[in-house]
Amino acid sequence: xxxxxxxxxxxxxxxxxxxxxxxxxxxxxxxxxxxxxxxxxxxxxxxxxxxxxxxxxxxxxxxxxxxxxxxxxxxxxxxxxxxxxxxxxxxxxxxxxxxxxxxxxxxxx
Amino acid sequence: xxxxxxxxxxxxxxxxxxxxxxxxxxxxxxxxxxxxxxxxxxxxxxxxxxxxxxxxxxxxxxxxxxxxxxxxxxxxxxxxxxxxxxxxxxxxxxxxxxxxxxxxxxxxxxxxxxx
Numbered sequence: 387x388x389x390x391x392x393x394x395x396x397x398x399x400x401x402x403x404x405x406x407x408x409x410x411x412x413x414x415x416x417x418x419x420x421x422x423x424x425x426x427x428x429x430x431x432x433x434x435x436x437x438x439x440x441x442x443x444x445x446x447x448x449x450x451x452x453x454x455x456x457x458x459x460x461x462x463x464x465x466x467x468x469x470x471x472x473x474x475x476x477x478x479x480x481x482x483x484x485x486x487x488x489x490x491x492x493x494x495x
Numbered sequence: 496x497x498x499x500x501x502x503x504x505x506x507x508x509x510x511x512x513x514x515x516x517x518x519x520x521x522x523x524x525x526x527x528x529x530x531x532x533x534x535x536x537x538x539x540x541x542x543x544x545x546x547x548x549x550x551x552x553x554x555x556x557x558x559x560x561x562x563x564x565x566x567x568x569x570x571x572x573x574x575x576x577x578x579x580x581x582x583x584x585x586x587x588x589x590x591x592x593x594x595x596x597x598x599x600x601x602x603x604x605x606x607x608x609x610x
């Protein structure tokens with residue numbers, strides 16, 4: 387089946403720094419979502435991005451489907467950005483999400 | 496409701512007992528998904544409903560796991576004769592339709608601990 391790899395697995399930043407998280411996938415996909423899992427375990431939708439670039443405040447994402455990767459950019463990071471960031475892809479016709487292992491981000495004040 | 500809700504939020508059960516986990520999707524969402532998050536396995540797909548039908552059950556780990564959906568809305572995931580390896584957070588998600596067209600939105604999860 388399709389493989390989803392995220393890097394880096396862990397990231398520590400000082401407040402105010404910028405970062406880039408990467409998601410590689412092994413086959414063509416129908417769609418891709420980025421999530422932030424907060425310390426209480428809730429998965430929060432960040433982007434639904436099969437291709438192209440989207441921006442939402444300090445966050446933006448770019449998916450290059452032909453090259454099988456997506457990037458999540460976090461600018462001017464804040465302590466509330468801490469948590470685990472997941473990339474998930476949809477492959478096939480039932481829409482089930484296949485998740486990467488996540489990037490754990492810690493933003494220090 | 497405004498989002499996907501799940502109950503209970505936490506469940507502790509003894510090995511061998513049966514448990515039922517409930518999911519209320521976002522109103523109007525026809526697709527419903529169950530996932531499981533555990534330390535060793537990450538986030539894994541369990542089952543997909545479109546309306547009341549389950550065209551994809553490929554992620555259910557054993558025949559002790561079953562799920563149903565009624566009225567195109569509420570879904571129940573049942574685990575029979577629970578084992579310690581069933582301990583995990585069970586997450587439910589819903590979307591407007593086939594999720595190659597629509598975003599999935601997740602509930603807060605049910606944390607299951609089997610003692």
